[in-house]
Amino acid sequence: MLDAVALTGIGVVAPTGLGLDALWQRWLSGRDALSPFAQPQLRSRRIARYGQVPNEARVAAREAVPYKLRRFGTEPAFWAVHAVGEAIGDAAMDWDGVPEERRGLFSGQGDYTSPNFGSLQRAVSQAKGRDGALDLVLLAQEALNRRGADPSMSIKGLANNALALASLTWRCRGVGVAFVQNEAAGIAALRQALFELQQGRCDVAVVLATGSYAEALTLAELLRRGLLGEQAVAALQSFDEAASGAVLGEGAVALLLERRQDAVARGARIHGLVHAPGSYAGVRSQIELGLGEHEDQGYQGAFNEAVGAAEQPPWYGPATAVLADGRGVPALDAHEAQSLARVFDTEVAISCPRPVTGVIPAAGALLDLALASRVLADGLLPAVPGLIRPIEPQLGWARGEAALRRFEQAWCLQQGFSGFYSAVALTRAA
Amino acid sequence: MSERVFVTGLGAVTGLGLDVAALWQGLCQGRSAIRRWQPEGVSDFPVRYAAPVDWNAFQCAYRSAFWWQTPMERRSRFGLAAAEQAVNDAGLTLLAGDERRLGVAIGSGAPERDPSDLLLALGSDGPDWQRLYRRFAELNPNSGLVNGNDQLATLIARRFDLAGPVLHFSTPCAGAAHAIGHGFRMIRRGEVDAMVVGGADSVLNLPTMIGLLLLGAPSIAEKYGDTLCRPFDRDRSGLVAAEGGAVLVLESERSALERGARVYAEIVGFGSAMDAYCITAPHPEGRGAALAMQRALRDAQLTPDDIDHINAHGTSTPLNDPAETLAIRQVFGDCAGRIAISSNKSMLGHLIAAAGAPECIATVLAVRDGRVPPTLNLSQPDETCDLDYVPGSSARAMPVRAALCNSFGFGGLNACIAVQRHA
Structure with a gap:
């Protein structure tokens, strides 16, 4: 049984720019932050829109990295370094007062072939x-x-590029580990951070995740698997009958975690309590789009693990918000909606921020967790942008105006393109 | 209550041979896998030695495997073969349990790149991504460019129908050690019953070797021929790259006892730490390395007195070996001089992200058999490397109650695994 840990700092670099607030406000407004797909060395008629980190945010992120380290890094690594700095600032902690050996760093990163x-x-x-x-x-x-x-x-x-740059920039000499496995990487890093904190192997755990899909081969692979639609997709329409494919994006997020008692002792503002994520490997084929052997149990398996691991199992009720994965791929969204229908009843409010930013590798699930903190703090669950005709309409989809309610917990769900299911709960701090 | 974690299956494909017996016998007999090597088509490449897997022998052994025709990187083939060996060694009853309680944790490094794929990326005046994107189907399907970095972990999960955690670690030369260490901890925490853990890597391709050479990592020494890998020696001049894969089955005590599994040894601790010093060099005093070892000891509830053997990272690079020596001195104090330290890389070469896996297997077998492999080619000890590195060319017979296995990676990532004899 595991204690939940306190989320006290959040840093974001997203298609909405720097900071969580910009992303939250955009989700509330129901407008996406997608732009025409315009990468300097890559054009495509099939890919019309993309969640691109704006130029001013890129510049700011680069400036966050010490000059002498810049030649060693890639852009997503710079975003991660910036996000970590923002999370430290948001936590309002005396960073220098935390011994370097007690600063844990856990990263999830996407694949990159562009630098190669x-x-x-x-x-x-x-x-x-x-x-x-x-x-x-x-x-x-x-x-x-x-x-x-x-x-x-x-x-x-190297896929630990972000971890290396962040550890050097922010002087983290504690436990550290880097995962690279596309969308599942961020959750793997979070899971590790929770355990290391709870075992007392670090006093502060920074979880960072960063990734970009603006890379020729990955795009080609996703197109080949039919995940990006048959024709150019103008908007990501999560869980809508009209959805035709995913829209991709990029960004980074950093979460600063502390043991609950430590955060309380220093009078920190606690965004929420993060419970151990549950995960389940459906291990979908990377070659063809199709569900793997165990995928009918995917979310249920992840929930069972998450609930079983928690000291005080967070479960669901009217005060539960769900941030679903909703990648806009009809087969995946249908499978997810059916799974949600099996797991939750109709009272649970379900939304999805994915249409705002597009699908972001490695960082997507942690961005959801960051947004969940605002759902709890503001008592608002923004609608699924662009959701007009939902599949599984009996579910409690958030539509139209944001749902105004005092939420006690938010579940963030992910199945990814690869069938690595995860469920992680954020609950309101007492 | 935490679970004890046993090693119940081993598998390896290395330059010393295609199974664990070849690996262990080779290490104990001081046999080196390092030989003349050149990248395909480049006869005057400055790096002239490596420790490759015997590809012809590997093909003969595995071309009838049902997965042989599946497009995958070279390293994934080694890793999948090693995983099959390890699971078979552990006994197939391992797979009879709840598939959600069986997981995979793998470490591997940079994707393997086929030079001809690079050509496809270029137009007349630089990279032309659009052109590459159009010609995706022409890329070598076995290349890392078209296979996800975590392909091996996924392949192993699919091969054995494992639905528990599937993790891929990317912490360069400490990758496999992190995979083993975190797999160990997942079992100890009771999250899973068993984990298939280890690593596979192959950097013996032109683009990756160019990258390593530009960093100044590999030895280009002429003087010593195929004995140029000389950990802790005065004339050490850089690492010698290798390839291969190695996999261990880690299992909870309860699961192992229930199915009557053979136990090789017990994993009792894991420690990791970051240097936060330099992205391309270890801390000169081995601060991160020392922290990792201290944490592994603490995790294992062992004291320096309990350790009889250290399987060193021992890369044969000018910077690592003295830093690791200082770290060992810092952690073990007066005990440091009596510990038998050996570098398997003197015979196996450096498997980069996978290095920790065959070295962990060697540590497990050293504990089980009471034999510590030698450090080959250590003829002129460096004055900054003043511990007992088991010089010579044959294993030392000695009781090994417990041992540590070190792996340190680019970017300042350090990992250490503690292994104890199974009582």
């Missing part, structure tokens, strides 16, 4: 023979002797 390509760009260009084939000898010579490659390419290509 970009770092060898000049060398590969030079090594292309007249016949169009690659001369490997020339490639090696160009890369090694003429500096035709980025000396930090190995470091940038």
